[in-house]
Amino acid sequence: MSLTNATPLEVAQAARLGSRKLAVLSTEERNAALTAIHKALADGKDEVLAANAKDLEAANKAAAGGTLSASLVKRLDLGKPGKYEDMLQGILDVRVLEDPINKTTAKTLLDDNLTLSRITCPIGVLLIIFEARPEVIANISALAIKSGNAAILKGGRESSNSFAAIASIISKALSSTAVPSDCLQLVQTHDVIADLLKQDTYIDLCIPRGGNKLVRYVKDTTTIPVLGHADGICSAYLCDDYPADKATKIIIDAKTSYPAGCNALEQLLVAESALSTSLPSIAEALLQKGVSLRCDPASLSALKGKLDAHSATLLQEAGPEDFDTEFLDYIIAIKTVANLDEAISHINTHGSHHTDAILTTSETTAKTFLAAIDSSSVYWNTSTRMADGQRYGFGTEVGISTNKIHSRGPVGLEGLTIYKWVIVGDAQVSAEYGAGGKAWKHQVLPVGEQEFVAKDEEERELLRQFRAKKGQ
């Protein structure tokens, strides 16, 4: 946590060297570092909040002058009741998670005394670029150390005082632990993002945490792999067989429980045959919540006249751009589709491959939808807002990825790991095997709990009978 005046190259090289030392520390050593960081940040609360107050003062002035949004000022504020404590608790939550590294996930006997294992390990060096939200620094530091990765953190300039205070505290805390302080690098220099994004020799993965403008810029600029999502254009396809009350419950949650979320619903596709049955009551409920409906001609004419006159001012005609827009607001685009194929094709073309849902009682229709939609999360009869690492049971979330490789959907600690292949042998060599030589055994060996997987029908029957006897 230093080197604030170092060049991006120096920062990246130092992180890389630190990462190799961090990678071989034990679970206990990494957890002890989290304990130390937690304690230091708890002790340093006043110092951090004083620095945060300076950032807030500057931000409030900028907001008054119209150069900063009020919502950004809100995100900056670490002094809101409970926020600092949540940040501290987050570090402890990460500490108790299962260690994601040094796990054997596959094992093969290649030959006698020649064993291949796949063992999880850290990725190496992460580059995290984030906007406001100074608490992210504690969150990401905890995730990085837990998973054995070094991290370079570049925050927005609005929170530079808060960052400096938190960074200095974490740096001091690490100095009494086994984690090299070079493993966490806070970059405070301005205008270095472009140069950091060029360090693909030393940085293994970039995670932008911020709006779609930032993510798009990062994705378009770097050859470092990027984990994240630019847009969250989520859709739901409503079939005519689905009960209106359940559909209303799901759509209201998806659109209104947190419209600024990337998993909020932006488009409702309605089967033609549902226009006059369930759509009106759903639309009425949305209007009651203050949601503007941007309707295609068929849905507009189905709704006109049927809705309460007061709320009908929110009923609007959709333009073509409404079906390619992430509103992040109390607005929804409604489109009529002739059939399942049209719904699938529209979502795969106009969606952002984030999270999409179908509402139907038909298993056949649902299964076709779930298989055909090319998105990181696909749901049958539930709200797109379910897409979240906490809700998926990951304990914590690095972000949501719409990538097509490595990690997709909500990403937990597992997404910050990769594996290496380890062979332990006794001087066997490649030329001994193959045509005319020895044959490979290629026997799959159990790993961890798999030792207690029934190996054959006889053992399966043993378990069945045992369970039947116990009434399980």
Add this chain to the structure above:
Amino acid sequence: MSLTNATPLEVAQAARLGSRKLAVLSTEERNAALTAIHKALADGKDEVLAANAKDLEAANKAAAGGTLSASLVKRLDLGKPGKYEDMLQGILDVRVLEDPINKTTAKTLLDDNLTLSRITCPIGVLLIIFEARPEVIANISALAIKSGNAAILKGGRESSNSFAAIASIISKALSSTAVPSDCLQLVQTHDVIADLLKQDTYIDLCIPRGGNKLVRYVKDTTTIPVLGHADGICSAYLCDDYPADKATKIIIDAKTSYPAGCNALEQLLVAESALSTSLPSIAEALLQKGVSLRCDPASLSALKGKLDAHSATLLQEAGPEDFDTEFLDYIIAIKTVANLDEAISHINTHGSHHTDAILTTSETTAKTFLAAIDSSSVYWNTSTRMADGQRYGFGTEVGISTNKIHSRGPVGLEGLTIYKWVIVGDAQVSAEYGAGGKAWKHQVLPVGEQEFVAKDEEERELLRQFRAKKGQ
């Protein structure tokens, strides 16, 4: 398999559309397409070989004129005994592999009637750029169809006639199957690689199959994720406790069984204390095989005078560049290191993170090495030439990756898949859970064979006793 005159954008868009149809085909439909391709290529052997002869004729002329290497001409030749049959057999080998998609790899009960599943699926659209070797088109087509991915294939111009013939046959064969012909696109237009590499909206993964110049160009040019490796600078670290005969066997295999392979040994690091014990006999064996030794001062002086005069002409002084070079030839760089830490640091800095080995009888030393080396494959007492998908038991190999995300080391069919998260619910919504609401169950459910995992200590003991009784 058409559109040879289409623009890179059109090619990529067509592949994307085709990929969505391919993604939902059944195992049987995809396997049937492989059967059809196999039959058509078997029937069309004469046609393909006639086209290949034209390529060979042109290549021989170019080789005679000095504009093409003789080894490239060799790789072009599909008429060599057994080569065409190997290509055909490769298609059948892929067909019998387990279907890598639609597998449930994790399942969680979020709440009653609310289940989260992680299900494997194709990545989408692959871009394969390859040099000579026209048989790659059949190999990659089989892998792509088996894994449900569309593929855009761009070959070298030296084999354009062979490609056109194979492509036309595969295209005809696919027309009688459920696989849309747009799923395999052969690009024959010249100078389109740069434009193809820009289609990151439609192409999900790029796999360059060729020399390090090609791989480096691709990696430096595109924001599409790239799977592969530019260099294979593999090292072995020889400790003084390891028997000279076993060390010789391993090092001879690693260096000489196929020096042009990316997993061939390029550097031998020798513990100081082994300079006078095992190194001389290893060096003698390498010299006997015609390997040039590029030695640092300490190893050079240890070997000078000890080696047979005839072979000693191959004993040379190393320059600094020799420790950053992939020789792909009968050359090895030898460096003396003071201890394990120096060996680890040298390999992590000068190696290419491909495959590295330690030769020692000490478990402690070996474990430190295996953990600290940041390479895709790390070995204890075996040859770096083991790094290969066939040898690892993958059945087939897409390539070897030195990436730090997604797939690392030899990549099998699994590397061409990703997953989606599927939730099946009954109108539960996000706002019902959390503070003040319902609690998540987050109960891990068994997947597939895991139904027969012993669930508790009682069942584990049952299996143990059963196996003990059977003498397993």
